[in-house]
Amino acid sequence: MTAHKKSPALANPWPERLRSLESRKDALVKTIRELVEIESPSDNKPACDRIGLFLAKKFESIGGRARIHPATEFGDNLQIDFPGRDKVKPVLLLGHFDTVYPMGALTTMPCRIDGGRLSGPGVLDMKSGITLMWYAIQALQAWHGPLPRPVTVLLVSDEEVGSSSSRKITEALAKESAAVLVLEPAAGTSGAVKTARKGVGDYTLTVTGVAAHAGLDPGKGHSAIVELARQIGVITKMNDLRRGVSVNPGVIHGGTRTNVIAAEASVEIDVRIKAASQARPLDRKMRALKAFDRHCKLKIEGGINRMPMERNAGVAALYQKAKSIASQLNWKLEEAAVGGGSDGNFTAALGIPTLDGMGGVGAGAHALHEHIVIDELPRRALLLAAMIEDA
Numbered sequence: 001m002t003a004h005k006k007s008p009a010l011a012n013p014w015p016e017r018l019r020s021l022e023s024r025k026d027a028l029v030k031t032i033r034e035l036v037e038i039e040s041p042s043d044n045k046p047a048c049d050r051i052g053l054f055l056a057k058k059f060e061s062i063g064g065r066a067r068i069h070p071a072t073e074f075g076d077n078l079q080i081d082f083p084g085r086d087k088v089k090p091v092l093l094l095g096h097f098d099t100v101y102p103m104g105a106l107t108t109m110p111c112r113i114d115g116g117r118l119s120g121p122g123v124l125d126m127k128s129g130i131t132l133m134w135y136a137i138q139a140l141q142a143w144h145g146p147l148p149r150p151v152t153v154l155l156v157s158d159e160e161v162g163s164s165s166s167r168k169i170t171e172a173l174a175k176e177s178a179a180v181l182v183l184e185p186a187a188g189t190s191g192a193v194k195t196a197r198k199g200v201g202d203y204t205l206t207v208t209g210v211a212a213h214a215g216l217d218p219g220k221g222h223s224a225i226v227e228l229a230r231q232i233g234v235i236t237k238m239n240d241l242r243r244g245v246s247v248n249p250g251v252i253h254g255g256t257r258t259n260v261i262a263a264e265a266s267v268e269i270d271v272r273i274k275a276a277s278q279a280r281p282l283d284r285k286m287r288a289l290k291a292f293d294r295h296c297k298l299k300i301e302g303g304i305n306r307m308p309m310e311r312n313a314g315v316a317a318l319y320q321k322a323k324s325i326a327s328q329l330n331w332k333l334e335e336a337a338v339g340g341g342s343d344g345n346f347t348a349a350l351g352i353p354t355l356d357g358m359g360g361v362g363a364g365a366h367a368l369h370e371h372i373v374i375d376e377l378p379r380r381a382l383l384l385a386a387m388i389e390d391a
Contacts, residue, residue, distance in 0.1 A: 066078065071165040074164075092154060132381045195315050195316065205266060
């Protein structure tokens with residue numbers, strides 16, 4: 001990673017630059033509102049493609065070169081490349097424009113300002129983060145003319161549902177980059193950046209039993225539900241919260257009628273791991289499950305789909321750089337480890353220095369009270385711009 005030297009006269013340019021961004025706070029809010037009011041549920045390809053095209057034009061308006069990566073099941077993914085003055089590897093700005101909210105969510109949770117907060121579906125996770133990318137790049141252009149280094153923006157359409165269409169694109173671009181800055185929301189109202197995330201997995205256990213009439217032939221049936229209940233007891237014992245391993249049987253299906261001994265039942269299981277070394281042992285335990293009733297059959301599907309983002313040397317170095325920049329604004333920038341995953345898990349697992357949680361500050365992601373704190377926007381944009389400059 002290279003640092004761009006500043007002249008002695010500009011040894012601490014950040015306060016002045018922050019003031020320039022604070023003067024654009026209303027514009028920041030206006031742009032975020034524009035994006036929030038273009039609804040984009042993960043499972044609605046036309047809606048996601050609509051906002052993708054909108055964003056392509058918006059980033060092209062400030063000199064980016066947009067490239068659409070077509071997808072079939074989900075929205076098309078969007079890459080925007082900005083050239084830089086120095087011939088070095090680009091910084092990858094990573095984000096997503098899909099949200100967890102269904103079309104029409106704006107009717108029950110409209111985008112509005114109240115008490116210094118901007119609320120609405122996807123405002124925190126993560127349309128404010130996309131907006132910060134746009135304004136940070138604009139700020140760098142105002143300060144330098146040509147960007148001091150190349151920047152790649154990648155906005156994917158399916159992060160909230162597993163990133164199946166976008167993962168290969170994310171990983172390929174990360175391998176070409178010096179560092180990855182993820183514009184997911186900051187951790188908590190303190191605005192901490194994220195230097196560690198748990199790995200995430202999904203398993204489905206399906207039990208096939210033997211159906212029978214519950215009244216006439218109860219002895220001839222072998223209940224998939226009873227077997228599943230016993231297996232859930234075993235699965236629950238795989239939890240090791242002290243070591244950061246959690247296993248949650250979250251959704252159960254099974255049976256047809258109360259007077260039929262169930263021939264099939266299943267459970268969907270969420271797993272979280274703190275370290276990559278925990279993935280294989282946990283997977284072995286899942287696949288080693290044995291039926292208590294020999295007349296029942298078990299089928300286990302799934303696995304770990306996001307390895308953990310661990311706080312390695314590359315992650316720590318980016319955090320220290322961000323912390324140093326923040327200190328010049330009398331801002332104590334904290335770090336946090338969180339249980340949720342993001343596409344930053346993919347890039348960190350490749351060994352690419354990654355810093356997550358660079359986006360908006362607020363609360364209520366995925367909830368009715370989702371919001372951002374408006375006054376935090378200028379310094380988040382400044383921090384991003386400074387990290388692009390110095391990463």
